[in-house]
Amino acid sequence: MTELLAGPIADRHAALGASFAEFGGWDMPVSYSGTSAEHAAVREAVGLFDVSHLGKALVAGPGAAALVNDTLTNDLGKITPGKAQYTLCCNDRGGVIDDLIAYLVSDDEVFLVPNAANTADVVAALAAVAPDGVAVTDQHRDYGVFAVQGPRAPEVLAALGLPTEMEYMAFADAELRAGDAVYPVRVCRSGYTGERGYEILPRWDDAGPVWDALLAEVTARDGQPCGLGARDTLRTEMGYALHGHELTEDITPVQARSSWAVGWNKPSFFGRDALLAEREAGPARRLAGLKATGRGVLRAGCTVHLMPGGPVIGECSSGTFSPTLKTGIALAFLDTLAGVSAGDEVVVDVRGRSVPAVVVNPPFVESHV
Secondary structure, eight states: OOOOEEOTTHHHHHHTTOEEEEETTEEEEEESSOHHHHHHHHHHSOEEEEOTTSOOEEEESTTHHHHHHHHSSSOGGGSOTTEEEEEEEEOTTSOEEEEEEEEEEETTEEEEEOOGGGHHHHHHHHHTTOOTTOEEEEOTTTBOOEEEESTTHHHHHHHTTOOOOOOTTBEEEEEEEETTEEEEEEEESOOSSSSSEEEEEEBGGGHHHHHHHHHHHHHTTTOEEEOHHHHHHHHHHHTOOOBTTTBBTTBOTTTTTOGGGSOTTOSOOTTHHHHHHHHHHOOSEEEEEEEESSSOOOOTTOEEESSTTOOEEEEEEEEEEETTTTEEEEEEEEEGGGOOOTTOEEEEEETTEEEEEEEEOSOSSOOOO
């Protein structure tokens, strides 16, 4: 059995009483005080997440941005230096190797944040087609990643001398001031919760004191540290895709309603021909939201039916109990030939019990990003 990797501040999580679980090969905190309480802290005040397991990679050299634009799906030409962009790395079939954030530093430098388990695959895919002079470097252990999320997040950053009045998906390099110490960090106004938030990237060796400074300001504002359990319930309420669930090498962005992250007019990107063909023909399945109207927690793998005992028309890819709505919610791929749409009623087989649900268009709760 492969030993799990540890993040830069595992000792601090243990001291806070966190419970741990495996995420992409890393041993990461799931919860401290309970997922529902942490979820509520983010929706109502502010929460602090350690997501240092996320990958980091640097594409650098003359034409680095052009390489990223010619390979990943989104159109990097639509943003300017100092902006970040959600994008996808696809295979030849249009399936998703990974979804990631690309930070455009300059024409000659793009910083990538892929998912933990897929970093090596993304680096290999780009390196295989990189022209001479462009290097694609795995920097997984060079930086930590902390997310400050919630309506009071700007107060936390401002108290530490960090910028807050940035446009959504803009980033800046700054200095976090903690007592007499100063730590260089990259700050991006982004997140995965549906609340106003920021992701902060310190150097790996600076992660401990940076976390301490952030946590002190978070708890001073009725916030708390949050584990990846709350991160999952928050993102599911927003209908955000999670790789391995809503996006896989067998699930395309057309099926996952992620076509908005594809630069369809670009002449080149991985999987372009397959995706254009699927868009033209129409996908055989498409992602939808489900909100339980009866008692039961919808889970990934549960089958969806038009009626109890009827034929299967889809399958849940993610599911949870929504702490905000106080009911079960799920994301599910539904057969397009079934003809169901928002407002239609279906049933979900939860361990042999039919739970009624209604089809909805995510997000399940209002976004405040």
